[in-house]
Amino acid sequence: MADTNRKIQELLSDYAGALRDGCLPVFLKSLTREEGKELSSSKEFWEAAEVVRVLNGVGFADKAAIAEAGLFASRVDANIASRLKRAKSSPRVKRTNGARTMTKTRKVEKPI
């Protein structure tokens, strides 16, 4: 049977393409078990992958349609506000059952 697994240079080329096009999951899913093993053992691949990331950053990050910082800051503010809200709505005190609460209430009640 013909060996249909990709060679290291093909894997690197596909990895670079996927990174450039923003579809890394597609590349990851395309890997066969043998290709995964091949990647693991190839020092050259990992060295080249570092440069591919650099090329991606230098070559394409400036061309990407990046949001305006001011607009993005309001997204961050919303995220922080939602974290604050979540922190407030989840009380730190242990939940107690009704009976204990009743006892506490009875203690503070003034006799008539």
Next chain:
Amino acid sequence: MEPFVRETFGIFIRYLYRYLGNEVECEDVLEDVYADIWENPSHLRDVESERQLLRTVYLYYMRKHLREVYRRMNRHLHLAQKDLMDLTAPELGLLDTLSQSELKQALGRAMGRLKARERRAIELWLEGMSVRAIANELKTTVGAVKMLKFRTILKLKEMMSEYCHDQ
């Protein structure tokens, strides 16, 4: 928080772009990164340079979010967990710690030392051309372009590492 976001947004998003290559995902991750920084800014207290800032933010705030993006995929993949992490959110190599301007400088110098054909292949790829289109342009086969690119990238790695050591 807003002044900090305004000042660093461009730096961080370009840095994240190296790993994700996708603006939408970069912004989603970065949103959480800033919220984490707001919650616990202690790691950034002694930061003095852009390089140090990038390194600290990547190690303490970005990497865990990058990993989360891909972690849920792993059970469907033929990849060891470590290899998946190394592909998507690696340990910092020598080149990863350089700022955008330093990288541009290092890459520019290294590209200048390549052979004309090697440089052309990388330039065409950086213009966004597919491997097949590059093969047509260089009048060769797809396989030959992939091999040329692989060898050239390894050469670039060596040259850029030399540059880092010189610096």
